[in-house]
Amino acid sequence: AQSVTQLGSHVSVSEGALVLLRCNYSSSVPPYLFWYVQYPNQGLQLLLKYTTGATLVKGINGFEAEFKKSETSFHLTKPSAHMSDAAEYFCAVSGGSNYKLTFGKGTLLTVNP
Amino acid sequence: SAVISQKPSRDICQRGTSLTIQCQVDSQVTMMFWYRQQPGQSLTLIATANQGSEATYESGFVIDKFPISRPNLTFSTLTVSNMSPEDSSIYLCSVQIWGEPHQPQHFGDGTRLSIL
Numbered sequence: 292a293q294s295v296t297q298l299g300s301h302v303s304v305s306e307g308a309l310v311l312l313r314c315n316y317s318s319s320v321p322p323y324l325f326w327y328v329q330y331p332n333q334g335l336q337l338l339l340k341y342t343t344g345a346t347l348v349k350g351i352n353g354f355e356a357e358f359k360k361s362e363t364s365f366h367l368t369k370p371s372a373h374m375s376d377a378a379e380y381f382c383a384v385s386g387g388s389n390y391k392l393t394f395g396k397g398t399l400l401t402v403n404p
Numbered sequence: 405s406a407v408i409s410q411k412p413s414r415d416i417c418q419r420g421t422s423l424t425i426q427c428q429v430d431s432q433v434t435m436m437f438w439y440r441q442q443p444g445q446s447l448t449l450i451a452t453a454n455q456g457s458e459a460t461y462e463s464g465f466v467i468d469k470f471p472i473s474r475p476n477l478t479f480s481t482l483t484v485s486n487m488s489p490e491d492s493s494i495y496l497c498s499v500q501i502w503g504e505p506h507q508p509q510h511f512g513d514g515t516r517l518s519i520l
Binding site for chain 2: 381388
């Protein structure tokens with residue numbers, strides 16, 4: 292079985308500040324990890340993914356995430372927040388032969404001017 | 405990545421009626437999925453739409469309530485039957501191009517459904 296825990300249902304930062312959204316996973320097989328973003332009234336857009344190889348992955352819009360197996364974490368970061376980053380962010384896991392995605396509960400990011 | 409179109413984008417329906425949601429992809433894909441996102445909640449997988457055969461439903465979801473069709477590799481429908489206010493949600497279609505677990509799923513913009 293797989294599960295995802297996103298710490299903090301709501302994160303608020305100032306424009307230009309560091310963004311850190313936390314994700315911890317549980318998986319009995321090597322995980323595949325994904326971050327998605329959902330803007331108001333839209334579907335989910337893939338930000339980045341980790342499958343194998345380099346543990347620091349870069350995505351779109353300046354986001355990156357680091358896979359830490361020892362900590363079972365895949366936290367999402369961005370050095371400098373922009374107003375346009377305000378959205379809901381979802382971490383998800385799959386793995387092994389299981390193509391099904393298990394999602395975390397999501398983190399709502401607000402960016403203050 | 406594939407371009408996914410969902411119709412309708414939103415609807416307001418009466419209790420007891422049914423609504424069919426369409427999902428069209430601009431290229432052939434291996435896997436198609438339907439999710440529900442209840443207000444303020446995360447995504448829950450309803451079923452995997454299988455081409456030419458019955459969908460595979462997740463625990464808590466049944467074919468009588470959520471019949472699904474997938475006649476070819478680019479199109480699927482989800483029907484929400486005998487709707488009640490508890491069915492008010494966003495319904496999302498997603499696709500996985502090659503059906504490999506390490507491949508990401510790509511999502512449509514969703515159908516926002518309100519039941520009166």
